Amino acid sequence: MPVPFSQVSDVDRHDAFPTTPSGGGVLLFAGSSGxxxxxxxxxLAAHGIRVRAIRWFGGAGQRAVPHEVPLELFIDELDSLRAECDHVSIFGTSFGAEAALLTATLRPVHAVVAASPSSVAWGGVQDGRWSSxxxxxxxxxxxxxxxxxxxPRHDPPEYLSLYETSLHRDTAATEAATIPVERIAAPVILTAGGDDRxxxxxxxxxxxVKRRAGHGLQTELFSAPGAGHRLLLPGESVATGGMSMRRGGDEESDRALGNRVWPPVLDALR
Structure with a gap:
């Protein structure tokens, strides 16, 4: 059974405050790096945005891995941030983008930024038991x-073929797990690298994009053939840590994609 829902502790949260607030607030979180x-x-705060960055697994009182993580964790933090800001948005990467999109189907937001997203919910394993x-x-x-x-056919592994084959094995399971993005009334910005491994x-x-277009909803997709899994926004350091795997792309391509998406991201989140 899932563990009871617990709030994010102070040690698993970083609050960033703008010198000149725009009125926008953002709940921000990473993917499998934790x-x-x-x-x-x-x-983001340097550009007028109030930001709360959280750890959503592996922290105090949290699930050890991405396995049966309660979406209430994100909802609670989003609602708390809402009390401080004129409007709130949500920004997630990879598994975090999966969570961002799901959370935005449950709570109204001003905008969603999903970097290297998934269109479906995936599973994880803990103590030998697989679940969502x-x-x-x-x-x-x-x-x-x-x-x-x-x-895996490489060392370190790349998981692209695992997700590709798994996605198309069971049509019914994939349809049941598809994130109902048509329930997100807010604008959605997506980034995806063509060399994501x-x-x-x-x-x-x-x-x-296709699912939302069928409902007349606004979605912007920024992609680049040479970019990989990790987006680099202007001024960011190259990310390290997380699981040992091939992520594709290179610093130049990842930065180029980040430079392209940066102005619309700021406009959406402010």
Whole structure:
């Protein structure tokens, strides 16, 4: 059974305050690295945005890995930030983009930025038991099971083919796990690298755009063929840490994509 919902502790939160507030607030979080996006939070704050960056697994009282993480964790932090700002948005990367999109289907937001997103919910394993990354009201959300016969062909591994084959193995499971992005009334900004070696973020992003377009909803997709899984916004350091894997791209391409998306991101979040 999922663990009871617990709030984010002070040690797992970084609050960044702008000198000249724009009125916009952002809840910010990373993906499988598990880090607090402090540098990105401070960068956004320098441009007038109030930011709360959180750790959502591996912290005090939290799930050890991305496995049955309660979406209430994000909802609670978003609602808390809302009390301080004229409007609030949400910005997540990779598994964090998965959470950002899901959370935005449950709470109204001003905008969503999803970097290297997924169009479906995935699963994780803890103590030998597989389940969804996410729970809501104590129940695991539908998720796409992995291809059990898949084996890595590189060292360090790249997981792109695992996600590609798993996504198309069971149509019913994939449809059940599809994030209902048509429920997000706010503008959505997506970034996806064409050389993402972690998962097919370009395919995921295209599916999100198509689903939302069918409902007349605004979505902007920024992609680049040479960029990988990790987006680099202007002035950011090259990220380190996280699981050992091939992420694709290179610093020049990742920065170029970050430079392109930066102005519309600021406009959306302020």
């Amino acid at each position: 880090r607090i996006e402090q540098e990105r939070a401070d960068l 990354h996410w729970t809501l009201d104590g129940r695991a959300l539908p998720w796409v099971p992995f291809d059990e016969e898949w084996m 972690v998962w097919p973020s370009a395919e995921f992003a295209a599916a999100i």
